[in-house]
Amino acid sequence: MKLRNLFLAGIAAFAMASCSNEVEGIDNGGDNSNAEKNAVMQFRFAYGSNNASEVRAYTDGAGLDAEQKFQDALLVGVYSDGKTKAFVKTIKRSEFTPIAATTDPASDGKYYQSTPFNVTAGEINTYVILNPTTAMTTALNAYNDKSTTVTQVETTLKGLQVTAIADATANDKFIMYGKTLGQTLLEKETTPVSVAVDRIVAKMKEETAKTVYENITKGATEGDLDKAVTITLNGYAFTNLTDKSNLVYQNDKKVTDFIATSIFDGVTDKAYTYKTMGTVNDESQINYCFENENAVGSHPGSNITSIVYRATITATGINDTEGTKGANVYVYNNKIYNYTQLQAAFKGLTLGDDATITEYDALGIRKYAAGQCYYRKDIMTAGAEKVIKRNNLYKLKVATVNKIGFPTTIPATDPTMMLLNLEVNPWTINNNAFDL
Known part of the structure; x- marks a missing residue:
């Protein structure tokens, strides 16, 4: 219609x-x-x-x-x-x-x-x-x-x-x-x-009805986890919103850059302001914004408005009790640990539980601070263009959650790692039986 x-x-x-x-x-x-x-x-x-x-x-x-x-x-x-x-x-x-x-x-x-x-x-x-x-x-x-x-x-x-x-x-x-x-x-x-x-504005409406997803068995980059986790969505934020618009849409007269607090550049992990997940018919889930297909941007995320979902990872034996619900969660070789368990598994670990996500990432370990993870998805027009157009309504909802997110709003890929295992070879026994 x-x-x-x-x-x-x-x-x-x-x-x-x-x-x-x-x-x-x-x-x-x-x-x-x-x-x-x-x-x-x-x-x-x-x-x-x-x-x-x-x-x-x-x-x-x-x-x-x-x-x-x-x-x-x-x-x-x-x-x-x-x-x-x-x-x-x-x-x-x-x-x-x-x-x-x-x-x-x-x-x-x-x-x-x-x-x-x-x-x-x-x-x-x-x-x-x-x-x-x-x-x-x-x-x-x-x-x-x-x-x-x-x-x-x-x-x-x-x-x-x-x-x-x-x-x-x-x-x-x-x-x-x-x-x-x-x-x-x-x-x-x-x-x-x-x-x-x-x-002259676009309209975004977040309509996710379900927020708790159980039995998630995949890591952020599809590896099989050693235990199932529960993902609970608890907020969302928008990136790359423009700060003004022309009355008349035109390709040759650009609007200014994106609102500073909303910029996604693919490099910087920004502290976005997250809105609370609501219900499908809740008017508070409506957000208006200007078009951005003619925006001027100087960073890698130009012209891509996206939605970032924030979620909490809950893993059995890690942070699933009242006393441990705020604990950091670690993923190493697709195995999930708390800090004590990580120390036992990662011999010679010198980083403390308060070390940064970046410091752990350098070792190939994903640290999820307080169990928080993030998902970012581009918002599309007509299912193909990564732009926002005026007088369009963008209905946004999470249909399924199949894996845990990333530790920051910057989606990462698993680095190419080599794990060196040292084994002291046993003596090779040479039996010399002499008949004298």
Whole structure:
């Protein structure tokens, strides 16, 4: 099912919303040097995508009510001839009526339609921002009632940014953007102009229902463990989240780098902020973020947003009692030890129980501090691209756990090791029996 269907499903409550009847922007009935106001336009929008070929990840309904409400729409109409004066209107929510129809090109069943208003006949490009910021409104109002080219307006639109995720996801005021190009306003007729709008943010929802996995028999790199362990997922964090976004998606205007606390570079073990595992329907498991497919990054993890799961390893006889639950867990040659057992197995061990994970790793020993392990998985769009795209919902869940994770957030591979065993050969006995 298309995303636009799904986003529309839950917005019947819009009819109950009430806002000011004031319509800001231009008065299209005034006398000026522009062409005659000889046509009528009725603007309407629907939640959907302006790119029919783009795969949408939203597959489970309309989402939260707050994600679909709007307070006002900023409408910009620019004539293709570059001479007829453009118009800019701020239309309040109360000026829209929800309309059900199955033939509207901007929706598959429901859209929001404004009251008609006078315009000049001709071919226009229509741009709309739902819930615009003050800066957006100010920048675009500069074109109102002026002869303006499409290039001028689109250049301004591409320069508009949102610098905080909270600004784009305020309650009932998600910023959305869309456009319709080359629409002809017919003289002496009412022309409906439809625009499909996208939220400029992506949505991530962690939906893991099961958190305890028993009888895990594989090590981090698939080796068979000498005893089964239990893995308990206890938190998750995101890496490579961008710190701002453009209003208009564009390949040639990059957003800035990733948020410093979220950077995954493949080298540094960072102390991410972990969210608590919840339930499938818990709204606290929803996280909004900006797209990152056009982010600028200078580290190996560029353009890969991932989720890191934190878990606890519990092994019988190691850390499975109240008194030992915080003990370090060691894995050496696919055998699991506590520190005392490791000392007995690893003759000549000079590292203490408080030595670092890195120090133990140099010996081919995996130290799991307090039994904590980590799993990192790339978040994909349409199952193939390692990027985050706007107006996509990414449903994230752990289906199975088949092995223990790594001691840090940096996935490692087992080093190539040689184990030297020394054995003193017994005397080779040569029996010489002489017959004298």
